[in-house]
């Protein structure tokens with residue numbers, strides 16, 4: 001980061017091309033044995049190195065029996081893949097039209113100033129890469145910034161420093177991409193059984209769960225991550241920490257009432273039906289991380 005962080009070596013990157021090739025071959029064989037395709041192979045490799053080294057892509061093509069053109073075609077088609085080394089923390093600021101008119105250019109300039117790099121670059125200490133995108137699918141909540149897979153809505157210049165500090169501190173949360181305790185669920189309303197999944201706005205790379213909320217005489221929309229174990233949300237309007245929120249089905253408007261109180265903070269629990277059988281309950285207090293999953 002600008003301001004004098006020291007250069008650190010990236011432990012994920014092996015020392016030589018032979019090591020890269022051996023690891024890429026191992027990953028390719030392991031992933032393909034599970035029946036997953038090329039995208040999953042490349043995701044694993046990017047998780048390992050933080051980007052897709054050329055040597056790894058060549059090995060993937062050889063091991064998978066695909067042409068190098070095909071492998072590069074996939075690697076360059078998806079924005080989530082990078083052919084260049086990235087920083088440990090990826091900051092992606094939306095500069096699409098809706099975010100632009102809400103001040104996204106000033107937010108991006110503040111990230112550039114704080115990090116000491118222009119967009120598209122990585123800091124010398126390899127901590128941060130700053131990128132921009134044209135729409136991140138949550139236009140009504142802009143300006144949107146995604147850092148390490150976490151969505152932040154209505155970001156202004158004054159939040160930039162805190163967001164960078166929080167990213168360096170790891171957001172105090174688990175890594176939703178790697179932690180086996182984190183897995184996707186599909187849920188529906190316990191009253192009308194209508195699906196609450198929203199494909200149009202993803203969080204953590206999965207469709208979000210959309211409900212309507214009410215608190216302090218305000219009403220709005222809340223999207224929760226559908227990864228059980230992730231606490232990432234997008235709320236409109238912003239919900240202050242500690243607020244107890246009423247949760248409602250956006251289809252039949254029934255209260256999503258759970259059973260009893262949160263064992264930690266005594267707020268009411270919120271219940272949703274899990275597809276395939278069972279129920280998930282989450283605490284209705286903003287910031288409380290209590291949740292329970294009963295599968296049948």
Ligand code: FES
Nearest residue numbers: 094096099136139
């Ligand atoms: S324009 Fe920024 S999220 Fe759509």
